[in-house]
Amino acid sequence: MTSDAPTFAVRAVVFDLDGVLAETEHINVASARHAFANAGLELPTDAESRIVGRHPVDYVPEFAREVGLPASQIEPLLRFQDRRYRELWRTEVRPVEGAIEVVRSLAESGLRLAVATSAGAAHLDACLARFGLDPAFEVRVSKDDVSRRKPDPEAYRTALERLAVPASSALAVE
Helix, strand or coil: CCCCCCCCCCCEEEECCECCCEECHHHHHHHHHHHHHHCCCCCCCCHHHHHCCCCHHHHHHHHHHHCCCCHHHHHHHHHHHHHHHHHHHHHHCEECCCHHHHHHHHHHCCCEEEEECCCCHHHHHHHHHHCCCHHHCCEEECHHHCCCCCCCCHHHHHHHHHHCCCHHHEEEEC
16 A cells, blocks of 8 residues: 655754743743732733743733733833742743653754744753753754744744754654
């Protein structure tokens, strides 16, 4: 039996960071709750589902408007949340189960690896260093490298350009 399915030769894998390599979404949600509580405010009831996968610079202003916080208070709220996130991260960040083994196995197999994330470069570097994955990733693309954050595909496109691998030869793990 022959197949008419096209062949697909994978040469590179581009990983997201938060929720794929690092368990950080719970830290993101907790730091948002702490920041709003510190300002005497409560997050909307559906906040958790609206936070996951997003950066605070995108959702904090949105929630602040919804709860009637003056625009002048958004920047201090973001700074507080960032400080709280960093505090929680020091003790609570963990690799996603099996992620370290998968990354190491793929790297050993000769695939070229990259990370494309909406997180900042410092956060990305800290996660990879903490999990011992620095050497596995040839390319790193953070929010600091692009003009549009995910879900816009710019981070993935940038990673593939830096790897010099066409999208038709790559997989994205999101």
